[in-house]
Amino acid sequence: MELKAAALVSALLCLALSRGALSQRARAPIVETPAPAPAPRHVELAELLSLAGPYGKFLEYLTKTDVIKTFQSQANDTKQGITVFAPQDSAFAALNETVLSNLTADQLRSLMLHHAMPRYYQLSAFSALAAASPVSMFAYKVNVTYAAGTIGVVSGWATAKLASSVYSTSPVAVYALNRVLLPKEIFPAAPEMAPVPAPAPAPGRGGKAMADAPGASERAASDNAGAKSSSCRVVGAGSLVLGYVVLVVSGFLMV
Ligand SMILES: *[C@@H]1O[C@H](CO)[C@@H](O)[C@H](O)[C@H]1NC(C)=O
Ligand SMILES: *[C@@H]1O[C@H](CO)[C@@H](O)[C@H](O)[C@H]1NC(C)=O
Ligand SMILES: *[C@@H]1O[C@H](CO)[C@@H](O)[C@H](O)[C@H]1NC(C)=O
Ligand SMILES: *[C@@H]1O[C@H](CO)[C@@H](O)[C@H](O)[C@H]1NC(C)=O
Numbered sequence: 001m002e003l004k005a006a007a008l009v010s011a012l013l014c015l016a017l018s019r020g021a022l023s024q025r026a027r028a029p030i031v032e033t034p035a036p037a038p039a040p041r042h043v044e045l046a047e048l049l050s051l052a053g054p055y056g057k058f059l060e061y062l063t064k065t066d067v068i069k070t071f072q073s074q075a076n077d078t079k080q081g082i083t084v085f086a087p088q089d090s091a092f093a094a095l096n097e098t099v100l101s102n103l104t105a106d107q108l109r110s111l112m113l114h115h116a117m118p119r120y121y122q123l124s125a126f127s128a129l130a131a132a133s134p135v136s137m138f139a140y141k142v143n144v145t146y147a148a149g150t151i152g153v154v155s156g157w158a159t160a161k162l163a164s165s166v167y168s169t170s171p172v173a174v175y176a177l178n179r180v181l182l183p184k185e186i187f188p189a190a191p192e193m194a195p196v197p198a199p200a201p202a203p204g205r206g207g208k209a210m211a212d213a214p215g216a217s218e219r220a221a222s223d224n225a226g227a228k229s230s231s232c233r234v235v236g237a238g239s240l241v242l243g244y245v246v247l248v249v250s251g252f253l254m255v
Contacts, residue, residue, distance in 0.1 A: 043172040045072050049086060052166045052174070057092040058115070065105070067112040070138065074118055081120025081171025085153060087180045088163065095180060096192035107186050113139035114155065114181050120171045126151045126162075140183045151175075157182040157190050 046068055049055045062068040074082040092100075100108065114137050121129060129135055130146035145152035151162035160179035167174045182191055 041169070043075055043167070043169075045075055045084065045172070045174075048167055048172075048174060053176075054089040055086045055166075055176070057089045058086050061100070061108065061112055065109040065112050067109060067138075070113065071116055074116075075172050078171045080118055081173070083117040083119060083121045083173040083175070085115045085160070085162075085175055085177050085181070086166065087115070087160070087177045091160075091178055091180045094194055096194050099187075099191040103186065110139045111181075111183070111186055113137065114142075114183055114186075115177075120173055122168050122170070122173060123151070123165060123175075140185050142181065142183075153177060153181065155181040156184040157187055 046059060046063070049059045049062075059068070062071065071082060071084060074080065100111075103111065116138050117135065118138055126144060127146045129144040130151075133143040133145075134141035135144060140155070143154040145154060153160045153162065158179045158181050160177040160181060163176040163178045165173075166176055
């Protein structure tokens with residue numbers, strides 16, 4: 001009888017302890033503003049792009065040209081960081097298929113390097129980037145435009161619009177573009193477009209249109225943080241239930 005009581009007390013104690021640990025774990029990721037943390041989370045760009053939505057073509061070219069390694073090592077550099085402009089799959093579909101297949105390996109590599117800046121820029125930095133344009137990418141330069149909250153990235157034959165913020169927490173930003181950038185250094189003449197206009201980007205994470213105010217996508221980013229924290233909560237609850245079952249079983253054994 002005493003043993004049974006002791007088991008019950010220890011079960012309740014452990015339950016209370018794990019509940020405390022759980023609420024701590026659930027609370028941690030809910031951070032309203034991504035303040036510059038001393039130890040930033042490691043971001044795996046290939047994983048981010050493959051999970052985030054319609055960036056499969058871009059990721060395919062980054063991998064084929066090995067540019068993904070250049071970008072990843074810059075993403076690992078937490079002092080400078082990186083800002084990646086990821087054209088959606090529909091942007092690649094809008095080009096005549098020979099436009100990219102005609103390029104040499106070096107040209108294709110340069111084209112991919114033309115889709116990121118070797119520094120982290122949050123959305124609120126884009127009006128300053130527009131004023132400072134042209135600005136340098138890993139290869140060549142672009143003009144950033146900023147009018148009424150709409151951000152454009154202009155390069156040679158392409159006027160791309162920043163369609164959404166896929167991820168933005170220092171040192172890594174990934175923004176979606178509705179066009180592939182087409183610098184004149186690689187394309188001396190206007191490249192041929194596909195005959196039929198590409199269908200609208202498929203709905204889904206990262207495919208949603210950005211509202212006029214940059215604040216809207218900051219909200220979207222914190223929505224993502226919310227999604228992550230709720231998955232943490234599920235994991236926490238799972239271990240809580242498991243811990244409870246173990247305690248109940250060990251209580252039986254003691255009796
Ligand atoms: C980036 O950092 C991760 C984790 O520290 C490491 O595993 C990976 O090899 C690094 N990648 C590059 C390209 O530096
Ligand atoms: C792509 O461009 C080539 C060369 O101009 C042309 O012959 C071909 O018909 C185009 N393909 C499509 C699908 O438009
Ligand atoms: C691609 O190369 C083929 C063969 O050299 C050529 O006929 C075609 O016009 C080129 N396409 C484009 C879009 O430059
Ligand atoms: C940027 O804008 C300037 C001035 O309009 C223009 O001369 C230059 O070609 C543009 N650069 C790019 C990369 O489009």
